[in-house]
Amino acid sequence: MNLIPSFSVDHTNLKPGIYISRTDYCGDTPVTTYDIRMTAPNQEPAVNIAAIHTIEHLVATYLRNDPEWKDKVIYWGPMGCLTGNYLILKGQYPCEVIRDLMIDAFREVSDYEGDVPGTTPATCGNCLMHDLPMAKWEARRYVSRLERQFCCTYPGVERPKDSAGNQFFDA
Numbered sequence: 001m002n003l004i005p006s007f008s009v010d011h012t013n014l015k016p017g018i019y020i021s022r023t024d025y026c027g028d029t030p031v032t033t034y035d036i037r038m039t040a041p042n043q044e045p046a047v048n049i050a051a052i053h054t055i056e057h058l059v060a061t062y063l064r065n066d067p068e069w070k071d072k073v074i075y076w077g078p079m080g081c082l083t084g085n086y087l088i089l090k091g092q093y094p095c096e097v098i099r100d101l102m103i104d105a106f107r108e109v110s111d112y113e114g115d116v117p118g119t120t121p122a123t124c125g126n127c128l129m130h131d132l133p134m135a136k137w138e139a140r141r142y143v144s145r146l147e148r149q150f151c152c153t154y155p156g157v158e159r160p161k162d163s164a165g166n167q168f169f170d171a
């Protein structure tokens with residue numbers, strides 16, 4: 001089996017930011033998967049699972065109500081490693097454009113007051129697993145990272161090699 005492209009990124013040197021993870025085509029229409037990376041993988045704590053669940057609900061609500069973007073959003077959701085989220089959009093936009101969108105969306109999270117949308121047993125599969133105060137803290141930190149130290153180029157994809165020149169694929 002081939003290593004899928006997102007696993008061939010060097011995750012030991014990946015900084016918070018926004019990256020293009022992959023581009024697929026549905027007919028002639030590009031579909032872009034953005035890596036909305038909130039923490040440095042394997043270097044600092046991942047996002048708390050309840051906080052990233054709350055971020056999922058709030059950012060999805062924001063994106064699917066935004067007049068400019070709602071029809072372009074195919075998917076929004078957390079990564080399994082809890083260090084970021086995937087945003088899948090119809091079309092292709094520079095990371096700087098998505099940065100402005102994410103600053104607006106995460107500002108909404110950091111300022112959010114009240115009930116998190118979709119958190120009843122009928123509307124969420126794990127409605128007790130939410131943490132709004134921690135979601136707001138993470139959102140505030142991510143906004144300041146996007147504003148101050150924006151990264152959008154993946155680090156090298158060269159994998160470590162053994163003495164025989166074989167590459168290690170550990171993902």
Ligand SMILES: [Zn+2]
Nearest residue numbers: 053124125126
């Ligand atoms: Zn949920």
